[in-house]
Amino acid sequence: MSFYITTPIYYVNAEPHLGHAYTTIAADILARHMRQRGEDVFFLTGTDEHGEPVAQAAEREGVSPRELADRNSVKFRDLVKRVNATNDFFIRTSDPEHERGVQEVVQKIHDNGFVYEGTYEGYYCPRCADFKTDAELVDGNKCPIHLIVLEHEKEDNWFFKLSAFQEPLEKLYVDNPQWVTPRARYNEALSFIKGGLQDVSLSRARLRWGVPVPWDESQVIYVWIDALLNYYTALSYAREGEDLTSEYWPARHLIGKDILKFHAVIWPAMLLAAGIEVPRSIFIHGYLLMDEHKMSKSLGNVIDPFEVMDRFGTDTLRYYLFREVNFGQDGSISAAGFETRYNAELANEYGNLASRTLAMIGRYREGLVPGVGVDDALAADLAGVADHVREKLDAVDLSGALEEIWTAVRRLNRFVQDEEPWKLAKDEGEAEHLDRVLYSLAEGLRCVSVLVHPYMPDTAARLLAALGQEDVSFDGAAFGARGGGARIGKLEPLFPRIEPPAAAA
RNA sequence: GGCUCCGUAGCUCAGCUGGUUAGAGCGCACCACUCAUAAUGGUGAGGUCGGUGGUUCGAGUCCACCCGGAGCUACCA
Numbered sequence: 001m002s003f004y005i006t007t008p009i010y011y012v013n014a015e016p017h018l019g020h021a022y023t024t025i026a027a028d029i030l031a032r033h034m035r036q037r038g039e040d041v042f043f044l045t046g047t048d049e050h051g052e053p054v055a056q057a058a059e060r061e062g063v064s065p066r067e068l069a070d071r072n073s074v075k076f077r078d079l080v081k082r083v084n085a086t087n088d089f090f091i092r093t094s095d096p097e098h099e100r101g102v103q104e105v106v107q108k109i110h111d112n113g114f115v116y117e118g119t120y121e122g123y124y125c126p127r128c129a130d131f132k133t134d135a136e137l138v139d140g141n142k143c144p145i146h147l148i149v150l151e152h153e154k155e156d157n158w159f160f161k162l163s164a165f166q167e168p169l170e171k172l173y174v175d176n177p178q179w180v181t182p183r184a185r186y187n188e189a190l191s192f193i194k195g196g197l198q199d200v201s202l203s204r205a206r207l208r209w210g211v212p213v214p215w216d217e218s219q220v221i222y223v224w225i226d227a228l229l230n231y232y233t234a235l236s237y238a239r240e241g242e243d244l245t246s247e248y249w250p251a252r253h254l255i256g257k258d259i260l261k262f263h264a265v266i267w268p269a270m271l272l273a274a275g276i277e278v279p280r281s282i283f284i285h286g287y288l289l290m291d292e293h294k295m296s297k298s299l300g301n302v303i304d305p306f307e308v309m310d311r312f313g314t315d316t317l318r319y320y321l322f323r324e325v326n327f328g329q330d331g332s333i334s335a336a337g338f339e340t341r342y343n344a345e346l347a348n349e350y351g352n353l354a355s356r357t358l359a360m361i362g363r364y365r366e367g368l369v370p371g372v373g374v375d376d377a378l379a380a381d382l383a384g385v386a387d388h389v390r391e392k393l394d395a396v397d398l399s400g401a402l403e404e405i406w407t408a409v410r411r412l413n414r415f416v417q418d419e420e421p422w423k424l425a426k427d428e429g430e431a432e433h434l435d436r437v438l439y440s441l442a443e444g445l446r447c448v449s450v451l452v453h454p455y456m457p458d459t460a461a462r463l464l465a466a467l468g469q470e471d472v473s474f475d476g477a478a479f480g481a482r483g484g485g486a487r488i489g490k491l492e493p494l495f496p497r498i499e500p501p502a503a504a505a
Numbered sequence: 506g507g508c509u510c511c512g513u514a515g516c517u518c519a520g521c522u523g524g525u526u527a528g529a530g531c532g533c534a535c536c537a538c539u540c541a542u543a544a545u546g547g548u549g550a551g552g553u554c555g556g557u558g559g560u561u562c563g564a565g566u567c568c569a570c571c572c573g574g575a576g577c578u579a580c581c582a
Binding site: 184 | 545
């Protein structure tokens with residue numbers, strides 16, 4: 001079965017921040033996990049490059065929109081690479097193939113009778129380069145950002161007949177209760193639809209930086225319409241000389257809550273209008289908060305993902321974000337929380353479990369994992385872990401799956417303490433018992449590492465290599481799936497402890 | 506205003522279709538162990554499950570209302 005996962009495409013008018021890393025890593029975890037299961041995965045991310053804000057920023061800097069987009073797109077490409085994402089393609093909405101694809105689909109929507117010419121009226125702020133809604137206006141007719149008096153203006157646009165999809169969308173939601181998750185987001189989107197849908201403009205007349213409307217080159221397609229279509233157009237040219245659409249479409253989208261409406265209302269309506277199958281599912285995650293507040297430049301509490309990874313490593317960031325914050329909800333992160341979890345869970349529980357296990361196999365069995373059977377009690381406790389992880393990840397519960405894995409890590413440390421292999425080693429009569437304990441430990445560590453691979457791919461690979469068991473396929477995640485006999489290798493500490501800085505003077 | 510979600514131990518949160526003495530992690534106190542990155546394991550203290558009133562043999566878990574917090578109520582990428 002194919003598994004097509006997408007992140008939003010990132011708008012090049014902003015600097016990459018931790019939120020971008022968060023979504024990208026989430027998608028990567030799912031992609032890697034599904035590959036472990038032998039699924040045919042396609043993972044897409046990229047940049048959104050058209051629209052007024054980019055055109056304006058370019059003008060301010062005295063460069064062409066294209067130059068600005070080229071320059072900033074690279075930053076996102078670097079971030080994607082840096083977080084170790086295994087995307088199969090990086091789309092740019094300025095790709096000529098994408099632009100052609102957008103025109104084809106929009107033409108289809110037009111030909112199917114869902115586009116008409118209309119007039120958009122409202123208060124226009126020249127500095128925002130955008131129309132404001134009545135609710136946004138301050139003092140009757142002032143821009144809420146610039147506090148300048150706005151003129152009531154009109155613009156002739158092409159409109160998309162969103163209102164025609166009120167009933168089809170309601171039916172889509174009612175027939176597919178899992179279509180949008182978590183539930184609160186489903187409710188939010190559905191209630192918005194039930195509130196009545198108005199048509200939306202599909203083009204912009206004042207702008208040149210965008211995809212020309214195929215039947216009216218004086219206008220460009222509104223950037224959101226253009227951007228959403230990336231998920232569909234990418235498949236037609238991501239692989240040279242192939243069209244992957246029939247193989248991978250429809251997609252599973254991963255998005256932040258700020259773009260829910262576009263994805264859960266307008267996007268499926270566009271696809272219905274074009275006669276294209278709607279996405280398979282949409283999952284909405286929450287915000288990472290810094291000390292209860294949303295990260296923002298004005299608050300000065302923005303975390304630079306590159307800095308964090310420079311200091312602690314990519315795997316640590318990938319782990320921390322999904323361990324600390326329940327995926328799907330907002331949650332607070334902090335430097336203190338980061339260090340606590342790093343030391344307590346990564347260094348002490350997981351890293352040290354690896355150390356003690358390998359050291360004992362080295363010391364008591366000359367580095368050879370005994371080829372015996374597993375401990376029954378431990379086997380009983382670890383039996384369901386892989387299945388639970390699979391179920392949680394099928395439900396996009398990235399934090400829940402990690403919790404399952406960590407329960408197993410703790411169980412293994414308890415096993416060491418309970419069995420006291422250092423005492424067994426002193427008693428010749430306990431040799432078989434010690435064999436079983438050491439094999440069970442090596443096997444448990446291997447399973448846990450296979451399961452944790454999507455979250456911390458480099459760490460898992462190092463540890464599995466040291467265990468002489470490099471296979472990460474999900475079938476092998478079952479406790480006892482691999483026999484003993486392997487020769488262990490050397491392993492430097494996976495997560496050297498962070499010593500707290502000496503009390504500041 | 507309307508709608509949605511949330512309010513459970515000091516902190517962060519689990520608790521599915523109502524059913525034994527309400528759970529985890531962190532933090533705190535004490536104990537055990539020494540294989541290991543002085544890491545690990547155990548025990549304990551600590552909660553009128555926001556409030557009130559209902560339904561029920563029985564409610565943290567359902568209903569009503571109230572208090573408190575967050576989000577949505579349309580074209581910002």
